[in-house]
Amino acid sequence: MEIEQPAASQGNGNRMDRRTAIYVWGVICLGTLVTGYSAWDLATHRFAPEWIVLLLLTLISGLATLRIPGIPISFSIGDIFSIVAALLVGPSAGALTAALDGLVLTSRMASSQRSVHRVLFNMATLAVATWVAATAFVALAGPQPLLEGAWGAVRLLVLLIMFGLLDFGLGTGMVAVAISFERRASLLSIWRAHFVGLWITYLGGVFAAMLMIVLRRTSLTEALVLIVPIPVLLYVTFRHALGRSEDQIEHLAKMNKVYLSAIEALAQAIDAKDQVTHDHIRRVQEDSLRVARALKVNDDLELQAIRAASLLHDVGKIAVPEHILNKPGRLSPSEFQIMKKHAPVGADILSVIGFPYPVAPIVRHHHENWDGSGYPDGLVGEAIPLGARILAVVDCFDALTSDRPYRPRLEDHDAMKILTDRRGTMYDPKVVDLFVELQAAKSSGAQPAPAPWKPPTADPHRPQLAESPTPVRSELDLETFYDLGRALDAPASDSQIGATLWAHLERHVPASAFVLFMYEESSDALVPRYQAGERTVASDSQIPLGQRLSGWVAAARQAIVNSDARLDLDEDVREESLLRSVLAVPVIRGDRTISVLAFYGRGLDAFTEMHRRTAEAASYVAAESIARLAAREGVGYQVKLSRRDTAVSRS
Numbered sequence: 001m002e003i004e005q006p007a008a009s010q011g012n013g014n015r016m017d018r019r020t021a022i023y024v025w026g027v028i029c030l031g032t033l034v035t036g037y038s039a040w041d042l043a044t045h046r047f048a049p050e051w052i053v054l055l056l057l058t059l060i061s062g063l064a065t066l067r068i069p070g071i072p073i074s075f076s077i078g079d080i081f082s083i084v085a086a087l088l089v090g091p092s093a094g095a096l097t098a099a100l101d102g103l104v105l106t107s108r109m110a111s112s113q114r115s116v117h118r119v120l121f122n123m124a125t126l127a128v129a130t131w132v133a134a135t136a137f138v139a140l141a142g143p144q145p146l147l148e149g150a151w152g153a154v155r156l157l158v159l160l161i162m163f164g165l166l167d168f169g170l171g172t173g174m175v176a177v178a179i180s181f182e183r184r185a186s187l188l189s190i191w192r193a194h195f196v197g198l199w200i201t202y203l204g205g206v207f208a209a210m211l212m213i214v215l216r217r218t219s220l221t222e223a224l225v226l227i228v229p230i231p232v233l234l235y236v237t238f239r240h241a242l243g244r245s246e247d248q249i250e251h252l253a254k255m256n257k258v259y260l261s262a263i264e265a266l267a268q269a270i271d272a273k274d275q276v277t278h279d280h281i282r283r284v285q286e287d288s289l290r291v292a293r294a295l296k297v298n299d300d301l302e303l304q305a306i307r308a309a310s311l312l313h314d315v316g317k318i319a320v321p322e323h324i325l326n327k328p329g330r331l332s333p334s335e336f337q338i339m340k341k342h343a344p345v346g347a348d349i350l351s352v353i354g355f356p357y358p359v360a361p362i363v364r365h366h367h368e369n370w371d372g373s374g375y376p377d378g379l380v381g382e383a384i385p386l387g388a389r390i391l392a393v394v395d396c397f398d399a400l401t402s403d404r405p406y407r408p409r410l411e412d413h414d415a416m417k418i419l420t421d422r423r424g425t426m427y428d429p430k431v432v433d434l435f436v437e438l439q440a441a442k443s444s445g446a447q448p449a450p451a452p453w454k455p456p457t458a459d460p461h462r463p464q465l466a467e468s469p470t471p472v473r474s475e476l477d478l479e480t481f482y483d484l485g486r487a488l489d490a491p492a493s494d495s496q497i498g499a500t501l502w503a504h505l506e507r508h509v510p511a512s513a514f515v516l517f518m519y520e521e522s523s524d525a526l527v528p529r530y531q532a533g534e535r536t537v538a539s540d541s542q543i544p545l546g547q548r549l550s551g552w553v554a555a556a557r558q559a560i561v562n563s564d565a566r567l568d569l570d571e572d573v574r575e576e577s578l579l580r581s582v583l584a585v586p587v588i589r590g591d592r593t594i595s596v597l598a599f600y601g602r603g604l605d606a607f608t609e610m611h612r613r614t615a616e617a618a619s620y621v622a623a624e625s626i627a628r629l630a631a632r633e634g635v636g637y638q639v640k641l642s643r644r645d646t647a648v649s650r651s
Contacts, residue, residue, distance in 0.1 A: 309366070321338070537568075563581070
């Protein structure tokens with residue numbers, strides 16, 4: 001048996017970490033001592049001529065190697081001949097034969113994977129295991145095991161089984177340790193998963209040796225004729241079994257790929273409703289797995305559960321109305337009760353699917369708090385599934401540092417302060433401490449900041465959000481803005497404000513339609529008060545805050561440039577409309593959004609940064625005019641979007 005990648009550091013070619021290097025080179029040194037002593041022993045003492053035949057059979061058998069699916073391990077039927085050599089000729093002959101078997105196996109490895117330490121490690125493990133087991137056998141049975149006596153056969157069988165257990169345990173054990181170092185996984189789990197089934201090759205070698213001992217009194221030729229069919233039968237049997245295993249593994253891999261694709265599609269559908277980008281769930285998934293591995297979570301099923309739950313933890317939001325899901329600011333008590341249902345609803349949905357790993361418990365409990373104040377079941381401390389505790393921390397951080405329709409993103413250090421403030425109350429202290437440490441290491445590596453939030457759309461070419469630096473009055477056509485300010489000095493109505501804006505900007509912004517939306521506090525929505533050009537929205541339409549493009553602009557207080565205009569139109573207009581681009585800017589008074597100016601163009605990317613600056617400059621003039629009109633009529637326009645009030649994420 002040989003290992004194709006003993007203790008190689010992941011992604012670093014042949015480099016090893018210090019612990020692995022000490023182990024690998026320690027085994028190599030031990031193997032060198034054993035093979036050196038064995039060579040000296042055979043050179044100074046006469047050995048049986050059949051050993052040469054066994055060496056030749058070992059070389060030939062090296063051509064018939066088998067690979068264990070899913071792990072970098074190969075083995076051959078040559079083990080049988082090294083066992084026969086060890087028991088028939090002696091420990092030294094067995095050790096050198098085993099070392100030769102390891103060399104032949106390694107020579108069949110891909111050239112990109114061969115290295116000095118790999119070749120020597122494979123030779124050393126086989127030589128040491130065979131020599132130790134054979135030395136123990138000879139010490140108990142003598143150099144010439146006899147069958148005489150009433151219990152001779154039973155005694156020989158017990159000694160042979162003892163030899164096989166030692167050889168099998170040491171040989172597979174040393175390789176399993178190397179694999180566990182490489183994968184940072186449990187030694188016992190590696191050994192049980194991949195090596196237990198190989199006992200049959202060692203048992204075959206033991207019985208072949210027993211036949212050789214029994215038949216040694218006859219001719220060597222007859223003994224070999226009777227022995228050779230045994231490894232051939234073992235090879236054919238294992239090749240058939242491993243072939244079936246590879247077919248099953250390939251089938252499972254294809255099914256798992258389809259399974260994960262369906263999961264991601266469902267997750268993206270839910271996030272589109274919640275107005276969250278696909279990048280969000282990807283970041284949450286990657287960081288959750290990173291934290292889990294740092295916490296020494298090595299169980300593959302648990303890691304798969306965390307991987308799936310990271311994508312699907314908010315699937316229950318399908319049962320939450322969008323006006324609650326994307327409402328800016330704090331939720332009312334009744335709205336929060338509705339929002340809380342998404343965790344158990346999501347768990348119920350996923351429990352029907354029948355995942356082969358525990359996804360539903362993580363989804364159900366990812367809003368439980370460490371001190372028991374969470375929902376839905378009020379679990380406390382470690383009664384909360386570890387995956388749920390990890391997900392709660394990671395998802396909160398990513399949500400806080402991402403733009404949402406109901407609030408702008410926080411800086412990383414502000415989000416970290418929120419996490420540390422909740423350490424020991426809402427979140428597992430151990431998870432928070434480790435996540436903070438990992439994020440610090442990530443930041444020191446100059447990782448890119450999260451991308452700005454983008455409005456959801458079914459179009460694969462998702463429209464981009466324009467950045468919103470501090471607005472600067474356009475230097476173009478200052479006379480136009482002077483005239484606009486004079487015309488809006490004493491407006492008679494909202495519609496007059498809209499008409500005046502359109503009359504002055506129509507020549508400067510390439511729009512085929514224009515809508516002046518006003519925020520109506522009683523309905524918590526935008527309503528069109530003036531429209532010009534092509535059809536866009538009905539006069540009695542209401543756009544809830546945070547929905548469509550104009551609603552997002554009002555909630556986020558950010559302009560958007562060249563998003564798909566159809567996302568903002570009424571459903572009965574979208575299919576026939578030729579409008580393809582939208583420029584929408586918020587009209588802000590103090591810290592409140594009071595209106596939105598939306599310009600719609602026919603061409604793709606119809607608007608430029610100059611057009612955005614022009615529209616934003618006009619929005620300042622409009623804000624003053626709308627405020628004067630509201631003061632005269634005693635009407636208050638406001639959209640409350642305090643960063644402090646909305647720092648707690650609802651994700």
